[in-house]
Amino acid sequence: MTALLEVRDIVKHYDGIAAVSGATLDVEKGSITGLIGPNGAGKTTLFNIVSGFQRPEQGLVSFGGARIDHQSADRVARAGLVRTFQETKALTKMTVLDNMMLAAPHPGERLTSLVLRPRRVRQREREVEAKAREMLGVVQLEDHADQYAGTLSGGQRKLLEFGRALMVEPKMVLLDEPMAGVNPTLGLELLDLVRKLRDSRGTTFLLIEHNLEVVMGVCELIHVMNEGAVIASGPPAAVRSNPQVIDAYLGTRGASVAPISGEAAP
Amino acid sequence: MSLDFWSLVGAVSGIYAIFALGLQLQFGYTGLPNFGHVASMAVGAYTMAILVVREEVPLWGASLIAIAAGVAFGALLSLPTLRLRAEYFAIATIAISEIVRYVALNEQSLTGGPIGTSNLLGPTQVAEYNGEWASFQASVQAWLNDVVGQQVGSDFTMLVIVWVVVLVCLLVLTPMTHSPWGRVLRAIREDEEATAALGKRVGWYKLQSLAIGSGFGAIAGLLYAFEFQFFSPDDFDPLITFYAWLIVLIAGAARMWAVPIGALIFGLIFSGTRFFDFKPFTYLDAAQLSYVRLMIIGAFLIALMAWRPQGLLGNRDAMVLE
Numbered sequence: 214m215t216a217l218l219e220v221r222d223i224v225k226h227y228d229g230i231a232a233v234s235g236a237t238l239d240v241e242k243g244s245i246t247g248l249i250g251p252n253g254a255g256k257t258t259l260f261n262i263v264s265g266f267q268r269p270e271q272g273l274v275s276f277g278g279a280r281i282d283h284q285s286a287d288r289v290a291r292a293g294l295v296r297t298f299q300e301t302k303a304l305t306k307m308t309v310l311d312n313m314m315l316a317a318p319h320p321g322e323r324l325t326s327l328v329l330r331p332r333r334v335r336q337r338e339r340e341v342e343a344k345a346r347e348m349l350g351v352v353q354l355e356d357h358a359d360q361y362a363g364t365l366s367g368g369q370r371k372l373l374e375f376g377r378a379l380m381v382e383p384k385m386v387l388l389d390e391p392m393a394g395v396n397p398t399l400g401l402e403l404l405d406l407v408r409k410l411r412d413s414r415g416t417t418f419l420l421i422e423h424n425l426e427v428v429m430g431v432c433e434l435i436h437v438m439n440e441g442a443v444i445a446s447g448p449p450a451a452v453r454s455n456p457q458v459i460d461a462y463l464g465t466r467g468a469s470v471a472p473i474s475g476e477a478a479p
Numbered sequence: 480m481s482l483d484f485w486s487l488v489g490a491v492s493g494i495y496a497i498f499a500l501g502l503q504l505q506f507g508y509t510g511l512p513n514f515g516h517v518a519s520m521a522v523g524a525y526t527m528a529i530l531v532v533r534e535e536v537p538l539w540g541a542s543l544i545a546i547a548a549g550v551a552f553g554a555l556l557s558l559p560t561l562r563l564r565a566e567y568f569a570i571a572t573i574a575i576s577e578i579v580r581y582v583a584l585n586e587q588s589l590t591g592g593p594i595g596t597s598n599l600l601g602p603t604q605v606a607e608y609n610g611e612w613a614s615f616q617a618s619v620q621a622w623l624n625d626v627v628g629q630q631v632g633s634d635f636t637m638l639v640i641v642w643v644v645v646l647v648c649l650l651v652l653t654p655m656t657h658s659p660w661g662r663v664l665r666a667i668r669e670d671e672e673a674t675a676a677l678g679k680r681v682g683w684y685k686l687q688s689l690a691i692g693s694g695f696g697a698i699a700g701l702l703y704a705f706e707f708q709f710f711s712p713d714d715f716d717p718l719i720t721f722y723a724w725l726i727v728l729i730a731g732a733a734r735m736w737a738v739p740i741g742a743l744i745f746g747l748i749f750s751g752t753r754f755f756d757f758k759p760f761t762y763l764d765a766a767q768l769s770y771v772r773l774m775i776i777g778a779f780l781i782a783l784m785a786w787r788p789q790g791l792l793g794n795r796d797a798m799v800l801e
Contacts, residue, residue, distance in 0.1 A: 304665075304669040311662060323660070327660060
């Protein structure tokens with residue numbers, strides 16, 4: 214197995230306070246990896262940096278062997294690394310179907326194609342719509358396709374964002390608390406879908422999730438962050454029994470924050 | 480009131496409709512609050528007039544170059560301003576439009592200065608750019624006389640020409656905004672980050688929207704120049720931008736076909752104050768009445784925002800969604 218995503222020694226401050234201080238982690242290609250840690254550990258900031266929404270002060274991020282740490286968010290997404298947001302960003306004044314169709318790469322987004330290749334654009338539009346409806350079925354929003362996305366509940370918006378990210382046909386998806394607000398039954402189906410997509414398409418997933426049972430159940434490898442650094446990495450069983458992880462979750466301070474796993478920076 | 484008068488009102492409304500279509504693309508679809516839209520009109524009109532008078536470029540060639548200049552102006556406008564948040568973008572664009580107007584006022588050797596286009600060849604001779612247009616308009620008028628079967632006026636002819644252009648603009652813009660391209664613009668209006676997260680080059684789309692919208696502003700500038708046969712920098716006062724805003728607000732965001740209707744409503748309000756020949760308006764002279772007109776437009780705008788924030792023709796359901 215090779216690392217699809219490599220994060221090395223990322224440092225980021227807000228107003229002089231370290232949000233991320235030397236975080237290092239790998240995500241193997243075709244894996245489902247978890248990123249856990251107490252509130253304020255720097256997980257979302259790390260997501261923002263990896264997805265191109267923020268610039269790190271130090272460190273590097275590479276995706277599929279290419280540096281992406283100073284690339285814009287849209288380029289990162291086009292390279293095949295797509296994220297969702299903790300606070301969902303449904304485009305509320307567009308329909309659910311439009312939200313989905315927007316995400317697919319489309320020749321009709323170029324004015325030149327609209328003029329020169331109208332048939333190709335129409336054909337792609339039909340393909341995209343069919344695919345969007347199929348994906349809406351998967352996330353159980355097919356009955357809401359023609360509603361404004363703003364009419365959806367919080368949990369439904371999570372599902373919409375998940376489906377929308379998949380419409381980009383990504384190599385890797387960063388999921389920021391995908392289960393928050395989603396009803397537990399559907400949440401489990403979502404995790405099934407994550408597994409299926411990994412198995413069928415080889416899509417890689419990195420997810421932030423507070424529900425430890427979920428993370429332990431679905432992830433093969435888990436990175437634990439605390440106070441801006443990755444303090445432990447390993448399979449669920451090892452992480453669960455790691456004393457530093459237990460300390461971090463119980464709030465005990467003063468423990469060493471050096472990475473302990475063999476996966477850490479060289 | 481005569482047919483000529485209403486023809487003039489209709490023609491000017493049509494010119495404002497084309498002008499506002501550009502703003503609708505920029506603001507209604509892309510969410511770019513361009514408060515300097517009038518500058519694109521000035522760029523279009525002046526480019527055409529200068530090329531025709533000074534360089535003796537044929538009118539149609541000069542007009543095409545003028546539209547291209549409007550597009551280029553919009554693209555240039557986007558470069559320093561696109562990273563700004565909406566409020567600052569609005570301030571920057573209004574400043575840029577004033578810069579354009581002040582350049583037109585002060586670069587006398589280029590624009591004829593405050594006297595306007597009749598001064599384009601200096602004070603010793605009266606410059607005109609309108610010769611070819613006048614003969615074109617005359618031939619359209621002759622054709623209309625045949626079609627209608629009676630003599631039509633030049634104002635009516637202009638009305639027909641302008642609204643044909645309005646229709647063509649709508650036929651170009653509507654499929655664009657209903658395309659996947661337009662979908663990206665609407666997404667940007669709602670949430671730039673979400674759109675970028677899906678791999679769309681947000682800045683590039685904003686640039687296209689500003690450039691194309693300014694192209695429509697330039698077309699409006701050309702028709703304005705043809706309609707009035709003469710113009711000066713004062714014709715491109717920031718107030719004109721606000722007329723376009725009023726039209727867009729009447730129409731509601733993201734509805735192209737509603738813009739010409741909004742422009743007609745605007746034209747009616749704007750010219751309707753001429754009929755205030757009863758008390759208490761008879762106490763005012765003509766100059767004072769023209770300010771009353773602006774006050775009425777302002778009051779209308781406030782009332783619109785209070786009761787129909789989605790615009791007279793807009794969609795309230797979409798408006799209230801968070």
